[in-house]
Amino acid sequence: MAELIRHVEKSSVARAAAPLYLLLFPVPVVLFIAALVTDIAYAKSASITWLNFSEWLLAGGLVFAVLAAIVLIVEFCASRAIRAGIGWAHLVFFFAALIVELFNALIHTRDGWTAVVPTGMTLSILGTILALAAVATLFRLPVTWVAHRAVTHWEVLP
Amino acid sequence: MNARTTLAMVTCLALAACQSGHDNFDKSTQYGPDPQLPAPSRALLPGVNVSKVIGWSPGETPTVPQGFKIEAIATGLSNPRNVLALPNGDLLVVESQKNGKEPIERPKRKIMDWVEAKAHGGSGNGPSNRILLLRDTNGDGKPDAQSVLIDKLNAPFGIALVGDQLYIADTDAILRYPYKVGDTKVGGDATKVCDLPAGAINHHWTKSLAASADGSKLYVGVGSNSNILERGTSAEMNRADILEVDPRTGAFSVFAHGLRNPNGLTFYPGSDVLWTVVNERDELGPDLVPDYMTSVKRGAFYGWPYSYWGQNVDERVRPQRPDLVKAAIKPDYALSSHVAPLGLAFYTGSSFPAQFKGGAFIGEHGSWNRPERNGYKVVFIKFENGKPVGQPMDFVTDFLKGPNARGRPVGVAIDKTGALIVADDVGNTVWRVTARGASS
Numbered sequence: 001m002a003e004l005i006r007h008v009e010k011s012s013v014a015r016a017a018a019p020l021y022l023l024l025f026p027v028p029v030v031l032f033i034a035a036l037v038t039d040i041a042y043a044k045s046a047s048i049t050w051l052n053f054s055e056w057l058l059a060g061g062l063v064f065a066v067l068a069a070i071v072l073i074v075e076f077c078a079s080r081a082i083r084a085g086i087g088w089a090h091l092v093f094f095f096a097a098l099i100v101e102l103f104n105a106l107i108h109t110r111d112g113w114t115a116v117v118p119t120g121m122t123l124s125i126l127g128t129i130l131a132l133a134a135v136a137t138l139f140r141l142p143v144t145w146v147a148h149r150a151v152t153h154w155e156v157l158p
Numbered sequence: 159m160n161a162r163t164t165l166a167m168v169t170c171l172a173l174a175a176c177q178s179g180h181d182n183f184d185k186s187t188q189y190g191p192d193p194q195l196p197a198p199s200r201a202l203l204p205g206v207n208v209s210k211v212i213g214w215s216p217g218e219t220p221t222v223p224q225g226f227k228i229e230a231i232a233t234g235l236s237n238p239r240n241v242l243a244l245p246n247g248d249l250l251v252v253e254s255q256k257n258g259k260e261p262i263e264r265p266k267r268k269i270m271d272w273v274e275a276k277a278h279g280g281s282g283n284g285p286s287n288r289i290l291l292l293r294d295t296n297g298d299g300k301p302d303a304q305s306v307l308i309d310k311l312n313a314p315f316g317i318a319l320v321g322d323q324l325y326i327a328d329t330d331a332i333l334r335y336p337y338k339v340g341d342t343k344v345g346g347d348a349t350k351v352c353d354l355p356a357g358a359i360n361h362h363w364t365k366s367l368a369a370s371a372d373g374s375k376l377y378v379g380v381g382s383n384s385n386i387l388e389r390g391t392s393a394e395m396n397r398a399d400i401l402e403v404d405p406r407t408g409a410f411s412v413f414a415h416g417l418r419n420p421n422g423l424t425f426y427p428g429s430d431v432l433w434t435v436v437n438e439r440d441e442l443g444p445d446l447v448p449d450y451m452t453s454v455k456r457g458a459f460y461g462w463p464y465s466y467w468g469q470n471v472d473e474r475v476r477p478q479r480p481d482l483v484k485a486a487i488k489p490d491y492a493l494s495s496h497v498a499p500l501g502l503a504f505y506t507g508s509s510f511p512a513q514f515k516g517g518a519f520i521g522e523h524g525s526w527n528r529p530e531r532n533g534y535k536v537v538f539i540k541f542e543n544g545k546p547v548g549q550p551m552d553f554v555t556d557f558l559k560g561p562n563a564r565g566r567p568v569g570v571a572i573d574k575t576g577a578l579i580v581a582d583d584v585g586n587t588v589w590r591v592t593a594r595g596a597s598s
Contacts, residue, residue: 046476048390052264059265106202109266111388111441112474114200 014079017071024068025094025138029131031061032101036124039116051108051115054124058105065098082141090137097130183445185494185532189549193492195467199443205529209563211279211584218564220580221556222591225511228554231301231579232588236286237278238581239364240501240569241588242317246339247574249292249301251581251588253285256313256329256363263389277526277563278584287311289326291342292588299575300590305342308335316367316378316423325405327365327378330356332403351376352408355396359383362397364500368423368432369405376403377432378410381419386439386474387463398462400434400454416460416486422502422569426453426544427516435499435520436489438466444528445495451502451520451539451546452489461486491546496525497533501569504541507576510593516541519553519578521567534558536567536580554580554591 035057042050072091075082104123108115187194214230222228232238232251240252262268289308292301308326316327324337324344331353336345354365362381369376382398383389400420402413419437426433432454438447439462447466464479465471468488471478493499501521505514517540524534536554539546557565565585573579578591 048388051388055264055266103202105265109203110200110474111385113476114474 011078013077014075014081017075017078018082021068021071021075024064024071025134028061028065028068028098028101029135031057031064032097032124032127032131035061035101035104036121036128039121039124042116043121046113048112051112054116054120055105055108058101058108062098062101062105065094065101069095069098084141086137086140090134090141093130093134093137097127097134100127100130185445186549188445188448188492188494190491190546191488193448193467193494195448195470196443196445198446198473200441204441204527205444206273206527207529207531208273208276208526209524209531209534209558209561210276211566212559212562212564214564214585214587220554220565220567220582220589222554223551225594226591227594228589228591229300230587231590232290232292232304233586234284235290235586235588236284237583238290238568238586238588239583240315240317241571241579241581242319243571243573243579244319244339245574247294247299248339249571249573249579249588250307250317250324251290251292252314252317252326252569253288253290254311254314254364254583255286256360257287258358258360260359260361273526285309287313289314289317293342299573299577299592307337307342308344308348313363315364315421318367318369318376320369320373320405323373323405325351325367325369325376327354327367329360329363329365330354332365332367332376332378332405332408334405350408351405352403352410354378354401355380355383357383357393359389359393361389362419362437364419364421366421366423366434368425371425371430373405376405377401377413377423378403379417379420379423379434381421381437382462384463385441386472388474400432413456414454414458414460416458416462416464416482417454418462420454421500422520424502424504427504427506429544431544433502433504433518435493435502436460437498437500438495439463439472440496440527442472444530448492448495449497449499450489450493451491451499451518455487458487459485460489467492491539493520493522493537493550494532496528498523498525499533501536501567501581503570503572503578505538505572505576505578507572509576510578513540514538516544518546519570519572520550521570521580523566523568523583524557524563531558534563534566536570536578554578554589557582557585 035054038050038053107120237255238251239254242250291307293303294301295303313329318325324335326333332351333348361383366379378401383393399415400413401410403410417436420434422435435451463475465483499520500523503519522533525532534557537550538553539550565582568583569581571579580589
């Protein structure tokens with residue numbers, strides 16, 4: 001019969017960083033998705049206000065993405081639990097989203113149509129997919145880590 | 159060092175990395191009526207190269223060709239942008255600074271503000287937004303007395319004298335002052351002729367002004383509020399236009415449109431042909447779009463924002479306007495890209511050699527939006543039969559010193575003696591170029 005083993009997260013840094021990360025990480029995801037929505041609105045309407053929205057959303061998204069990325073690196077250094085296989089996938093997806101959206105923000109500094117069509121829009125779609133992949137992998141991290149506690153790490157041993 | 163400076167510096171480093179100045183385009187192919195137009199290009203970030211303003215050290219001057227002499231006739235000014243030569247030999251110098259900041263509609267605006275502040279740095283700390291009178295009191299041709307003629311203006315630029323009326327184009331209105339040539343004071347308060355497009359953005363704020371020979375009409379250049387309509391059409395009401403104003407009633411109509419930022423409005427001597435120099439659009443690459451000098455045809459459309467140099471469509475602008483593009487006419491003479499022409503004066507004097515007669519002097523404020531700097535000089539373009547011919551000649555140069563700018567030429571004029579007068583805004587100086595051996 002399987003045995004449930006309880007690992008205590010020993011690192012106080014990891015215990016502090018995890019809830020902070022869970023607070024920060026959703027912000028860029030939401031803003032990047034919103035930027036895709038406003039890109040679509042601009043491509044459909046050619047109304048410049050939507051392009052301005054996209055730029056602010058990307059800029060805000062990047063600020064929070066960088067903050068979240070720093071906390072994630074700290075967590076990776078401190079916590080053994082998050083370094084489980086799926087944790088790496090989360091990190092790769094999130095960093096890929098960050099880099100894609102950074103380029104996207106630069107493309108969006110162009111004036112008018114070519115800020116969005118076709119390159120900006122393409123990068124917004126790609127960045128959103130990567131960010132959602134990061135969300136999916138986050139949910140598959142060890143359960144207690146996700147549950148805002150980051151205190152213990154449960155493993156089912158054979 | 160504040161956060162904004164740091165951000166901007168990081169951006170510039172990124173630019174240097176993206177565009178390492180591999181610009182092999184031959185600029186000489188971009189002068190004249192039929193410029194070479196490379197394909198539009200835009201790296202991740204547009205190339206910029208902003209010259210830090212260091213001003214002129216004592217004794218330093220720009221360089222003029224052999225046979226000419228240049229000297230400062232007014233120094234320590236506060237952003238002198240334009241100059242009008244009066245028939246008695248007096249000079250009216252327009253000191254001008256735009257007040258207020260443009261709204262931050264997008265993150266990019268922050269960077270642009272910093273770039274513009276740096277490029278216009280050192281613009282004097284004294285009072286500005288006024289008209290100075292420079293007068294030669296000892297008959298040597300060189301002004302030696304200076305007084306304030308009009309004060310407390312709002313970013314004035316255009317200035318024109320019609321009989322006993324002096325017209326000033328503030329950034330938001332044309333004003334009329336009673337003024338007799340020879341006086342050191344205006345004869346009364348200003349009368350507003352008409353309002354001009356200004357508003358909260360007021361991006362291209364210099365309103366150039368010219369009067370028809372009989373004084374019955376005024377022509378005012380109103381620059382666009384954006385690079386290529388990225389602030390929406392409502393911001394461009396009566397902008398990127400030359401307006402024709404009836405000075406008696408203040409009624410105006412659009413004389414020509416699609417001129418992104420028209421300056422240096424001047425009638426060709428002895429004709430009713432209006433000329434202008436125009437600052438074309440940015441961020442299509444270091445060699446697009448050439449700025450130009452052109453005669454202005456009534457009712458004509460010159461492309462902005464939908465197309466450039468005739469029918470070259472600007473893909474950044476939506477919705478497109480194929481009907482307007484079809485009607486767009488090509489300007490007369492390209493000056494190469496991003497030189498920022500702001501001043502135009504035709505040579506009406508006789509103290510310069512004969513080849514200068516009837517030709518155009520153009521004050522090129524200089525680029526910041528291409529890796530290799532362009533402009534920062536006064537060029538001369540020969541005219542034959544009222545048309546520009548040949549390649550431009552560098553006439554007043556060396557405003558740059560290494561990576562820095564000592565000054566930037568703006569408005570130009572020809573004084574009573576036939577000398578060339580150059581307003582140097584960030585150099586806070588007015589220069590006078592005379593022919594050696596010419597009697598003044």
